[in-house]
Structures are given as C-alpha cells and as structure tokens.
Amino acid sequence: xxxxxxxxxxxxxxxxxxxxxxxxxxxxxxxxxxxxxxxxxxxxxxxxxxxxxxxxxxxxxxxxxxxxxxxxxxxxxxxxxxxxxxxxxxxxxxxxxxxxxxxxxxxxxxxxxxxxxxxxxxxxxxxxxxxxxxxxxxxxxxxxxxxxxxxxxxxxxxxxxxxxxxxxxxxxxxxxxxxxxxxxxxxxxx
Numbered sequence: 001x002x003x004x005x006x007x008x009x010x011x012x013x014x015x016x017x018x019x020x021x022x023x024x025x026x027x028x029x030x031x032x033x034x035x036x037x038x039x040x041x042x043x044x045x046x047x048x049x050x051x052x053x054x055x056x057x058x059x060x061x062x063x064x065x066x067x068x069x070x071x072x073x074x075x076x077x078x079x080x081x082x083x084x085x086x087x088x089x090x091x092x093x094x095x096x097x098x099x100x101x102x103x104x105x106x107x108x109x110x111x112x113x114x115x116x117x118x119x120x121x122x123x124x125x126x127x128x129x130x131x132x133x134x135x136x137x138x139x140x141x142x143x144x145x146x147x148x149x150x151x152x153x154x155x156x157x158x159x160x161x162x163x164x165x166x167x168x169x170x171x172x173x174x175x176x177x178x179x180x181x182x183x184x185x186x187x188x189x190x
Contacts, residue, residue: 099130
C-alpha cells in the first residue's frame with residue numbers, strides 16, 4: 001500500500017516543478033528588461049535605451065528618460081523596475097513643458113531638443129526656465145529671460161522676452177498664441 005502512495009507524489013512533484021519554474025524566468029525579463037531593438041521617436045530611429053545611458057551619469061540618464069518618455073521601454077535604464085505597480089511616468093506636474101520656440105543661446109537660435117543633447121547646457125542662465133522638462137526643472141518658478149522667436153497674429157516673426165510681453169497693453173492676450181503659455185508660465189498664470 002505504501003509503494004503506490006510513494007509513486008503518486010513523485011509525478012505530482014515533477015509536474016509542479018516545471019510549472020513553478022516556467023513563470024519565474026518569463027515574469028522577470030517581461031516585467032523589467034530594456035528593449036534591445038531600434039525604434040523611432042520623432043524622426044530619429046535608434047536604440048533609445050542605449051542612447052539614454054551612453055556616457056551619462058545618473059542625473060543625465062534621468063533627464064534623457066524624461067525627455068524622450070522611454071520609461072516603459074527602458075525600465076532598467078530609467079530605474080523604473082523596482083515599482084511595477086507605480087506609474088512609469090516621471091514625477092512632473094501636468095503643466096511641465098519645454099518651450100516650443102527657438103530661443104537665443106550664446107548668440108545662436110536653439111531649441112530645447114538641442115539643449116537636451118547636453119544637459120550641462122541647462123546650467124546657463126534661464127535655460128532651465130525655457131526647457132523645464134528637458135532640464136528637469138518643472139517646479140522652478142519664474143519666466144525665462146531669453147529672447148524667443150514667435151509668430152504674431154498678423155504672421156510676422158518677432159523676437160520677444162516674457163518680460164517684454166508683460167509690458168504690453170493687455171499682456172494676457174499674448175498667452176493665446178500657441179506656445180506662449182508653456183514659455184511664459186508666470187505671465188500666463190496671472
């Protein structure tokens with residue numbers, strides 16, 4: 001009687017072992033592994049996980065992950081593995097945006113995408129206010145001091161600062177131009 005009982009648990013144990021071991025390897029890489037292929041963001045195709053960590057310290061990796069919004073594709077690189085139940089998005093306020101305008105930087109017209117290529121550029125006066133998301137400065141208050149290029153209602157291109165717009169008659173009407181409210185948050189929140 002004891003022999004049949006001993007033979008019955010052996011198959012159950014051997015059947016249970018593969019079932020228990022199969023989900024463990026699948027769950028690990030699926031829940032926390034960077035993509036290894038190249039994919040397109042905007043007009044550029046590359047392995048964005050490699051791009052985010054290449055030659056970057058931890059702060060710069062965070063800036064790159066936030067800028068390209070690659071947290072779910074690159075959880076290892078962006079350090080979002082440890083909390084799978086939390087949102088992979090960076091802790092930014094919903095009103096955190098980069099200015100869409102070209103702006104003056106060291107005598108040249110630049111964009112926040114260009115600033116994000118070398119995060120140390122965020123240290124230049126006022127750049128973090130122009131490129132809040134790229135510079136991880138969403139909670140920073142004030143308006144940028146740089147002149148930026150905008151197109152007025154009449155179709156004319158002008159270079160203005162937030163301060164110059166605030167001195168105009170009815171300054172809030174400038175906030176109706178697309179991109180001004182993201183650039184001049186203080187002016188447009190008044």
